[in-house]
Amino acid sequence: MSVTVDIWTDINCPFCYLGKKRFLDALSEFPGRDDVAVVHRSFELDPTLDPGTSGSVEDHLATKYGISLDQARANEARVGAQAAELGLPYQTSGRDFGSSFDMHRLLHHALAVGKQEDLLDALYAANFGETEPLFGDRARLVAVAVGAGLDELQVCAVLNDPEAYADDVRQDEQEAAALGVTGVPFFVIDGKYAVSGAQPTEVFERALTMAAADRPVVVGASADAECGPDGCAVPQS
């Protein structure tokens, strides 16, 4: 049997970058990995931003949390340390934050031509691993997409038409809202099991194993009110 994994993600989201690595670590050890199909779904941390807008990550963090720039930098350093533990490059200063709508449209285009994973990895690498701004630099976005194997003319055609794949992005976001997703990364395995956040690799392993076995998820604690072959959970006195 095959297993489908839908991952809601945003390019602005450092824990999506870390979570993808942890998920892939779990997947690479999963016995049924060849039957697992992964689709990356769109989620914008700030859907109110107009496409093209961007600004410094540190400024954004300071404003969002009401903290100083130094504190914002310290926060970034902490995330960078977590990335380093996973062997992921992470620039803790100089990155920008901005509208990811166009990137999500490109990811849907990439899905259509079989290069979604390549593009997502390239976007993560460009955004988190290098200091040049990605959100505020259209030419760089094109170069990154081409570097991921996409056709330059097609990439420009998608970026030049603001409605290209826009409904796909919105549909992903509506589906996330219907599922009650409030943060990313959010992994849904066979529509049945969800993992919220960049959980440890073991959590992904467990979710994959349960989905493959098609077992229902047990709700609530168990055991002291059931009857089994050894009796009925009657306390011995």
Added chain:
Amino acid sequence: MSVTVDIWTDINCPFCYLGKKRFLDALSEFPGRDDVAVVHRSFELDPTLDPGTSGSVEDHLATKYGISLDQARANEARVGAQAAELGLPYQTSGRDFGSSFDMHRLLHHALAVGKQEDLLDALYAANFGETEPLFGDRARLVAVAVGAGLDELQVCAVLNDPEAYADDVRQDEQEAAALGVTGVPFFVIDGKYAVSGAQPTEVFERALTMAAADRPVVVGASADAECGPDGCAVPQS
């Protein structure tokens, strides 16, 4: 949308009797209760017993747990107190324990004629609410089934043919084994959420609500490694 609930149960199992009440309490308050279909599935606590065999519950408990008869009686009294809290009659002495295979065959017959719930309630009431033995008294079993609205000739025909509905019972038990069920009651809601044991009513409410919303179950703890509209779970310093 409709919700299906499969409940694996054994007539010998006091927590199945209690759990059914708690589940029904939750169901009666559930807004979508009219769209919930319940099917009772077969589970034998001791499938090695031959049909017709039975013995005293107290003796059975004492042997199973290696405790004295007085301790076995005290255990039964504790379960009886829990039953009383739910308003369920429970005889704490004089009951018998035995093979439930024929009762499960009758429950499948009752399902076929639309009287499964009536028969299960009648079997529970006769086993737990009255002191006369049920497992060791074929004539009484027939009387209970007829009292639940089943046709006496059909009941006798089922009981006289040891293979009538026997494969249905075995199929339920095989399905339970495939799901990893080791104790009953075991509730499976839409094949997706499971509740193991006679859990508090709130647990059943939660499981019904999640199933009706068709939400994936979140595996693992959440929150400190995800990005939402308010930021990326970055601790403030």
